[in-house]
Amino acid sequence: MKGYNILIVEDDLTIGELLKKILEREGYQVYWRTNGDEVLKLISKIDFVIMDVMLPGEDGYQLTKKIKDRGMGIPIIFLSARNDMDSKLKGLTLGEDYMVKPFDPRELLLRMQKMLANQYGSFAQIKHLFIDAEHAKVFNHDLHHEVMFTAIERKIFFYLYANRDRILTKDHFFDYLWQLEDRNPNIINVHIKKIRSKIDDQAGEVIQNVYGEGYRLNTYWKS
Template sequence: MKGYTILLVEDDLMIGDLLQKILQREGYTVCWETNGKGILDFIHKIDLAIMDVMLPGEDGYQLSKKIKDLGLNIPIIFLSARTDMDSKLEGLAIGEDYMIKPFDPRELLLRIKKMLKTQYGTFTQIKHLSIDTEHNKVFNRSLNNEVPFTSIERKLFFYLFENRNRILTKEHFYEYLWQLEDRSQNIVNVHIKKLRAKIGDPTGEIIQNIYGEGYRLNTHIKNELKK
């Protein structure tokens, strides 16, 4: 489950620390906040939110309503010690799931995986690209065809995709794709250039060059494909 970014809003430091470690061990990127201050500034980068109900300041329900009001279709799982039916119904009316504390983290992980699969399926959309993560194929919807990758281009693209929204240095690419004897000074740049040409990304909006650091595949880009 690499690549997904999860927002965890939990003011209990013991629970928050435990969940963060468990989620990171599963390959998720975790943004852990103890309250809702400032989360709307980066919420568009989040794939799923785990929200404690009782929080300092605005509670989880209020924060989640603000997220939904932005028009972002982000799945939300509420965590709460409240066991009464009214609280459950309110949570399920706002979000997608409701778990009562204490709970087994294994159950939470299973619910997360099922929710992500339901929400995003095996396909991910990035602008005009449709990415099939089950079969490692990429389709250009504006041309209505599959992108004709070579073997190394496919490995390079999906390495970027598995680490999407993270900066990968040239050393990362060298270690993953090229043995010492195969390395040349411009080998990464040359293959990135070819990759951009094939996916229709001439300006580097999808595969972005982060000057002096490396490359990053961006997923949170407005889809401009006309229907």
């Protein structure tokens, strides 16, 4: 799953440019800094850090300690030319992982993906939405913008999601949500309109109105 914000702290321009290019190609939002001056200002919107150990000014260990002292559960992997056991143990104590330079970017990507999954769980992506079905949460464009549904809007969205790519009639919604209430068809339209507004889907690409039949949550769409 993409949509994560990745921070690279690396003063080697060749390595930094390579990592940024690879991660952006994979669909991540990437921030790259060559020292620790702006790291703490950025960190509130970061999901994962690739941290060089040897940096101008504060080293990667010191920066990591400051991040962890803030109580932020952001996974951090160290990159270092140091291959001695003391350096590795220190890195694994302060952060979540440690890789020695030179490294294979494919290995770094795999380790990063596993740490992201362990930290944040599994998400499904539909267009610009990231969906955590287990916890009934939806995020808009990235994981820092959760959609604030009302209770009934959340039920409707995840009913559509559970039946994605299938047309649900208004009777389906009433049977599921309001079995004992009067069936005013306009109430479904009102709730769908509000949901679309909250998920930036005013054009109805994700939640489609199938004329004369009902609504469908699409997992594919025409470009």
